[in-house]
Amino acid sequence: QVQLVESGGGLVQPGGSLRLSCAASGSRFSSYVMGWYRQAPGNQRELVARITSTGTTNYADSVKERFTISTDIAKNTVYLQMNSLKPEDTAVYFCNYKALISIRDYWGQGTQVTVSS
Helix, strand or coil, rough: EEEEEEEECEEEEECCCEEEEEEEECCCCCCCEEEEEEECCCCCCCEEEECCEEEEEECCCCCCCCEEEEEHHHHEEEEEEEECHHHHHHHEEEEEEECCCCCCCCECCCEEEEEEC
């Protein structure tokens, strides 16, 4: 079982920045993919950014050059640095973990990000 706890969301003006954190605990495999997803009211949950245990990253086109996903292995934490935020970035952001040898996904509870004047 893996537990994921997100933090760092809040209210920010357009053009501002936030850094989201996802702290992981419990049993984990060495090979994995972790990602940030977001869901706005009435919308499907969408992939924002993803990072593998080997350091490979990818991003949704809408956030490329603005968001950066990274990990701190010592802290068992994955981050999402969000810069140049836009109102359309407003959503609940969720952390996700998947071991490469397993089909099962684990999700955090989500953290609200609101971009508004």
